Amino acid sequence: MIGGPETGPRHPARPVRRNDLGQYVQLAAEWWRPDGAFAALTWLAEARARLVPPATRPGAVLVDLGCGGGLLAPWLAGKGYRHVGVDPVGTSLVIAAAHGVTPVRGDATRVPLPDGCCDVVVAGELLEHVTDPARVVAEAARLLRPGGLLVGDTVNATALARLALVRIGERIPGLVPPGIHDPDLFVPPRLVVDAGVRHGLRMAVRGLRPAVPSFLRFLLTGRGPVPMLPSAGTALTYQFRGRRVPVPGTDDRPDPPPGVSTVDHSVVRR
Numbered sequence: 001m002i003g004g005p006e007t008g009p010r011h012p013a014r015p016v017r018r019n020d021l022g023q024y025v026q027l028a029a030e031w032w033r034p035d036g037a038f039a040a041l042t043w044l045a046e047a048r049a050r051l052v053p054p055a056t057r058p059g060a061v062l063v064d065l066g067c068g069g070g071l072l073a074p075w076l077a078g079k080g081y082r083h084v085g086v087d088p089v090g091t092s093l094v095i096a097a098a099h100g101v102t103p104v105r106g107d108a109t110r111v112p113l114p115d116g117c118c119d120v121v122v123a124g125e126l127l128e129h130v131t132d133p134a135r136v137v138a139e140a141a142r143l144l145r146p147g148g149l150l151v152g153d154t155v156n157a158t159a160l161a162r163l164a165l166v167r168i169g170e171r172i173p174g175l176v177p178p179g180i181h182d183p184d185l186f187v188p189p190r191l192v193v194d195a196g197v198r199h200g201l202r203m204a205v206r207g208l209r210p211a212v213p214s215f216l217r218f219l220l221t222g223r224g225p226v227p228m229l230p231s232a233g234t235a236l237t238y239q240f241r242g243r244r245v246p247v248p249g250t251d252d253r254p255d256p257p258p259g260v261s262t263v264d265h266s267v268v269r270r
């Protein structure tokens with residue numbers, strides 16, 4: 001259980017078990033609260049959405065694995081996708097649906113949707129919450145049409161990430177809800193890249209870091225937003241992108257141009 005008489009939802013007491021899905025039920029009211037427990041997810045969603053190009057065909061579908069409360073929805077506005085959200089937590093899906101997401105209850109390692117059903121798969125802050133992240137990447141590749149795009153972000157399996165996001169981050173009110181992460185599930189970029197390549201995706205990775213002045217202001221005042229910016233280092237958090245290799249002459253769309261300065265996976269660390 002989370003919380004206690006002396007703790008507010010911005011800084012709930014540590015739950016008994018890390019990475020417990022029940023936390024998302026307990027914190028349901030926080031999803032859309034400005035500067036609430038999930039504020040950092042909003043910053044990450046904005047950066048993630050920048051990797052999603054406008055749809056190139058009518059009826060394009062974007063499947064958002066581990067969609068939570070649907071925080072990605074406003075950042076996709078005008079891009080032309082039907083936004084389908086997959087999550088095992090019913091309360092989160094109800095909230096996501098209220099923000100225009102088509103809800104599908106399910107597990108990202110066994111998504112109840114057909115092969116090749118979508119143009120874009122998003123896996124934002126999901127891989128570090130599952131025991132088999134490579135399986136999620138495989139599912140994403142299965143769901144994509146030829147030429148389709150996987151985008152996402154996750155936490156690296158480094159000592160720095162453990163220190164910053166667990167030991168320190170959980171002590172900063174409003175930054176990381178205590179117990180939300182199990183650091184043993186943090187994911188090395190090499191695992192994501194290798195899984196994507198094995199399943200026919202052309203992969204790229206780049207680091208992500210908070211804008212320093214905004215982050216300092218957040219630490220002092222508890223107020224966001226904090227823009228998340230590309231960084232050369234991937235030791236903390238990183239974004240990934242995988243294009244399902246198109247079938248020549250069928251759906252051979254170019255990669256999206258908008259500010260996606262990806263680092264080739266040959267330089268991925270760890």
Ligand SMILES: C[S@@+](CC[C@H](N)C(=O)[O-])C[C@H]1O[C@@H](n2cnc3c(N)ncnc32)[C@H](O)[C@@H]1O
Pocket residue numbers: 021024041042044045065066067068069070071072086087088089092106107108109123124125126129130
């Ligand atoms: C940190 S939240 C991220 C939510 C959302 N992607 C965002 O960035 O706002 C992790 C989400 O993953 C979901 N999740 C955990 N395990 C999952 C699984 N096996 N399949 C699908 N979603 C899962 C949780 O319910 C939660 O909504």
